Amino acid sequence: MKILKFGGTSVGSIESLKALKKVVENNLLQKNKIILVVSAMGGVTNNLLKMAEEAVNGTDFSLALADLEKRHFAVVKELVPLQQQNQVITKLKLYFQELEDILQGITSLKELSIKTKDMVLSFGEKSAALMISRILGPVFENTEFLDASQIIKTDSSFGNAKVNFGQTNLLIQDYFSQHQNHLIVATGFIASDNENRITTLGRGGSDYTAAILGAALNVSQIEIWTDVNGMMTADPRRVKKAFSMEELSYTEAMELSFFGAKVIYPPTMIPAFLKKIPIVIKNTFEPDFAGTFIKHDLKPSNTTIRGISSVDHISIINIEGSGMVGKAGFSGRLFSLLSREQVNVILITQSSSEHSITFAVNPDDAVKAKVLIEQEFELELLAGKLEPVKVENNLSILAIVGENMKKTPGISGKLFYSLGRNGVNVVAIAQGSSEYNISVIIYNSDLSKALNAVHDAFFAELQKTLNVFMVGVGNIGKELLSQIKGHKDFLAKNNLINIQILGLSNSRKMLVDAEGIDLNNWQQSLEQSSAEANLEGFINQMKTLNLPNCVFIDNTASPYPSKFYKQAFEANISVVTCNKIANSAEYAQFADLKETAQKHGVDFYYETNVGAGLPIIKTLNDLMISGDKISKIEAILSGTISFIFNNFKGDANFHDVVKLAQEKGFTEPDPRDDLGGVDFMRKMLILARNAGFALEANDVKLGAIIPDAAAKAASVADFYKELQNENKYFEKLKNDAEASGKVLRYIGKLENGKVEISLQSVGADHPFYALSGSDNIIAFTTDRYNETQMVVKGPGAGAAVTAAGVFADLVKVGASKA
Ligand SMILES: NC(=O)c1ccc[n+]([C@@H]2O[C@H](COP(=O)([O-])OP(=O)(O)OC[C@H]3O[C@@H](n4cnc5c(N)ncnc54)[C@H](O)[C@@H]3O)[C@@H](O)[C@H]2O)c1
Ligand SMILES: N[C@@H](CCO)C(=O)O
Ligand code: NA
Numbered sequence: 001m002k003i004l005k006f007g008g009t010s011v012g013s014i015e016s017l018k019a020l021k022k023v024v025e026n027n028l029l030q031k032n033k034i035i036l037v038v039s040a041m042g043g044v045t046n047n048l049l050k051m052a053e054e055a056v057n058g059t060d061f062s063l064a065l066a067d068l069e070k071r072h073f074a075v076v077k078e079l080v081p082l083q084q085q086n087q088v089i090t091k092l093k094l095y096f097q098e099l100e101d102i103l104q105g106i107t108s109l110k111e112l113s114i115k116t117k118d119m120v121l122s123f124g125e126k127s128a129a130l131m132i133s134r135i136l137g138p139v140f141e142n143t144e145f146l147d148a149s150q151i152i153k154t155d156s157s158f159g160n161a162k163v164n165f166g167q168t169n170l171l172i173q174d175y176f177s178q179h180q181n182h183l184i185v186a187t188g189f190i191a192s193d194n195e196n197r198i199t200t201l202g203r204g205g206s207d208y209t210a211a212i213l214g215a216a217l218n219v220s221q222i223e224i225w226t227d228v229n230g231m232m233t234a235d236p237r238r239v240k241k242a243f244s245m246e247e248l249s250y251t252e253a254m255e256l257s258f259f260g261a262k263v264i265y266p267p268t269m270i271p272a273f274l275k276k277i278p279i280v281i282k283n284t285f286e287p288d289f290a291g292t293f294i295k296h297d298l299k300p301s302n303t304t305i306r307g308i309s310s311v312d313h314i315s316i317i318n319i320e321g322s323g324m325v326g327k328a329g330f331s332g333r334l335f336s337l338l339s340r341e342q343v344n345v346i347l348i349t350q351s352s353s354e355h356s357i358t359f360a361v362n363p364d365d366a367v368k369a370k371v372l373i374e375q376e377f378e379l380e381l382l383a384g385k386l387e388p389v390k391v392e393n394n395l396s397i398l399a400i401v402g403e404n405m406k407k408t409p410g411i412s413g414k415l416f417y418s419l420g421r422n423g424v425n426v427v428a429i430a431q432g433s434s435e436y437n438i439s440v441i442i443y444n445s446d447l448s449k450a451l452n453a454v455h456d457a458f459f460a461e462l463q464k465t466l467n468v469f470m471v472g473v474g475n476i477g478k479e480l481l482s483q484i485k486g487h488k489d490f491l492a493k494n495n496l497i498n499i500q501i502l503g504l505s506n507s508r509k510m511l512v513d514a515e516g517i518d519l520n521n522w523q524q525s526l527e528q529s530s531a532e533a534n535l536e537g538f539i540n541q542m543k544t545l546n547l548p549n550c551v552f553i554d555n556t557a558s559p560y561p562s563k564f565y566k567q568a569f570e571a572n573i574s575v576v577t578c579n580k581i582a583n584s585a586e587y588a589q590f591a592d593l594k595e596t597a598q599k600h601g602v603d604f605y606y607e608t609n610v611g612a613g614l615p616i617i618k619t620l621n622d623l624m625i626s627g628d629k630i631s632k633i634e635a636i637l638s639g640t641i642s643f644i645f646n647n648f649k650g651d652a653n654f655h656d657v658v659k660l661a662q663e664k665g666f667t668e669p670d671p672r673d674d675l676g677g678v679d680f681m682r683k684m685l686i687l688a689r690n691a692g693f694a695l696e697a698n699d700v701k702l703g704a705i706i707p708d709a710a711a712k713a714a715s716v717a718d719f720y721k722e723l724q725n726e727n728k729y730f731e732k733l734k735n736d737a738e739a740s741g742k743v744l745r746y747i748g749k750l751e752n753g754k755v756e757i758s759l760q761s762v763g764a765d766h767p768f769y770a771l772s773g774s775d776n777i778i779a780f781t782t783d784r785y786n787e788t789q790m791v792v793k794g795p796g797a798g799a800a801v802t803a804a805g806v807f808a809d810l811v812k813v814g815a816s817k818a
Helices: 014-029 044-057 062-079 082-109 114-135 165-178 205-217 250-258 266-274 330-340 363-376 378-382 411-421 444-458 475-495 522-528 535-545 561-570 587-599 617-625 639-647 654-663 678-690 716-725 727-739 799-815
Strands: 002-006 034-038 143-146 183-187 190-192 198-200 221-226 279-283 292-294 307-320 345-350 356-361 390-401 426-431 437-443 464-471 497-505 509-512 550-554 574-577 630-636 700-702 743-751 754-762 775-782 790-795
Touching: 002 014, 002 205, 014 034, 014 062, 014 114, 034 114, 034 205, 044 062, 044 082, 044 114, 062 082, 062 114, 082 114, 114 143, 114 183, 114 190, 114 198, 165 205, 183 205, 205 221, 205 266, 250 266, 250 307, 250 390, 307 345, 307 363, 307 444, 330 345, 330 363, 345 426, 356 363, 363 378, 363 390, 390 444, 411 426, 411 437, 411 444, 437 444, 444 464, 464 475, 464 535, 464 799, 475 497, 475 799, 497 522, 497 535, 497 799, 509 522, 509 535, 535 550, 535 561, 550 561, 550 799, 561 574, 561 587, 574 799, 617 630, 617 678, 617 775, 617 790, 630 678, 639 654, 639 743, 639 775, 654 716, 654 727, 678 700, 678 743, 678 754, 716 727, 727 743
Parallel strands: 002 034, 002 221, 034 183, 143 183, 221 279, 464 497, 464 550, 550 574, 700 754
Antiparallel strands: 190 198, 279 292, 307 356, 307 390, 345 356, 390 437, 426 437, 497 509, 630 743, 630 775, 743 754, 775 790
16 A cells, blocks of 8 residues: 655646646556545645735735635636536535635634634645545545544644644544545645644645554555655756755655755654655656655665755854853753744854854844843853854855765765865854764855755766856867867766856957857857957856856967956866966966965966977976976977978978968967067976976077067068068078088077077987977976986977867866865
8 A cells, every 4th residue: 555645736736636647547557555645735825824814914815715716616627527516616615615704703803823723724735635536536436535634633732733643543544444445535734633623733744644644554655746856966956967866765865854855854754764664756747757765775875975955045143252161051051042932943063162152043033043142141241251142144054965974984075175176165064973964054155056066076977067168269269169069978978077168258259158058059159149258247257157167268369368367266266278478477477376276276277388288387297296306498399480490491481481380370379479489488488487497588588580670570461571571581591501401490498597599500410300390399307307308299389289288178177076
């Protein structure tokens, strides 16, 4: 035998009642013996309460009452067979007449006791159960309505009555033994006291009815039919990746729903729990969903936590002072005061110095609690033994829950790492020694970010999402987006990293879409965006969305985005860039950026600043962190210039070779930066700084490659014009070198903390002689790589290799532990 309990949303409309009927039919088809427990139609309980209040205030409740009737009659007309409709409507009319009499009584007495409220509320359950029993008549002949208030007996604490189980169990067993061949549709929530006055069972009362019946009758299963797919791993309105749990223990259900999860209210399940009756949460609107099982004997789970619960709005009250230290009775006095005055304490933490106690309450109770405490401890406050009581608002609770957490080290580490890395400030912490639950109090504005970050961190079988905002979609940026598009699925599958582009900007337009930008037509979307580019606005939107695992990518050559890196770090957003400007401006800025990123536990990756995708920064960092000392770096770090010297052969024209380099995407957006040496200078400076030298740009001795007139041309067009004029000059350079069997190379050197870059002719004996295409080469001489240098060589410019380097940096952010 099974109990099927249907909540308000499952009985709230014609559609849902049709779905309910299907569920019942399916059960009967499978020859299941079932008992139904139903709530009032969705919204009816609140309407009844409102009517009662209108009645006591002397306002007119007749419209609301008429609405209530209409709602029920509409269902009857649609779902009850025609020949029985009158009979049902007559019965319902009797109920509503009785209800009206009571409401009128309330109006004349101007008094609404909890006792009367219970009576008013009972009409919601009674009308629903009566109506549903008639809807099911055609499905099963012997369908019977049961007013369960007749067999569930309680004390007289109206509003939240205590069940007298001895008496109740006998009455239940007796009733059902006499109705063995019936399909019973019972009211939830209502009961009666010894004088047969209606009582109600408090929060989650209909679930409680199901559990009471189930336990008394020793059923094999209790099904709670609702409008969601079971219990979810986190609040699905905030965490898109939340998923339904297959099963969980009673303890876990208890912990999870203590904060948040509204699917069931587990304390009501205790009768079932004591008898080890499994409870299944099912979806009336998706009956094929298997459901979430709450039971004993669970399968071994592969996750350490079962789920994350949260309470959106709480306030905390903090009491501290010397008056509390070592005072055994202090917390007793405090908490019995709060309990006596019906202030529900959600969570408590106390420091081991006993100097302070912090507890969380509903925001509605905060002021009341403060005043109560101030009265109770007036003397201590006056004597300065307690500090003034502090209330803090706009807070939330996030709790991770799971029985597997017990005796598993590393869980709190993971929790706090993911919160910390995402810049979520933890205001207070509580963990019960049962180790089933770690709760943190955080700012409400951080709750969504925190929930998503923690969900990503613990459900490792799920992908972690990187939320990316990118400025610069030119040569490099465009290629990067195409690489991401092509490789996204692979990363999701093999590295569990899901890359979402939420923001794009070029120098004209910008586009931010919190749902993610479709990479199949990003160009069109950006072009059609109504938002003009506005970097400050872009950054603000990125910060306001406050997402976890957020990354800002700068693919521009502009100094402007780098002004925002620090703000990004401060908002716990990582930065990945191929733009060299930030790291080659003043040393103080470079140092500050590195320090800020480190302080906020986020990443700052710029591998492509030097040698594009070649592992140069990484190699240098590896040498440094392993304690090696760099004594010399020699390098060719301009892909453009390499390409030019490697192709300026035979009767090639210097101007045309430079043009070709630009067309191939090797040059900077402004090729004067390459030919004038600035780009190379920046790279040497960045290397020197990463090698530990606090150098500035003007410490670099920069030798020229091109005559001044070209280097200082007012525009790119002028620059190319100048190059045409200088062809002879370059011919001569080349011929002179060739005459002595040498080639031209633009070489940078860092030695003894000094950097110089110069144009040299080198012979075949020089390691940099044989270089082709746009190759870079870098040779590190260090304490450990002394006799033979460590050399990295390969293509050091071009959209494909550069974008790949940026991409790898991005994935590195995703691969970090939180
Ligand atoms: N070409 C290479 O091989 C290579 C290698 C390593 C690093 N890089 C670096 O890559 C960066 C980009 O080079 P590119 O060739 O793609 O440049 P590009 O001119 O093709 O593209 C630059 C993009 O940035 C946008 N942009 C510029 N200023 C902006 C602003 N203030 N706000 C928003 N968007 C802005 C432009 O609209 C454009 O979309 C440069 O910093 C360059 O040094 C290039
Ligand atoms: N313009 C640069 C790109 C790589 O940073 C070069 O030619 O080396
Ligand atoms: Na590199």
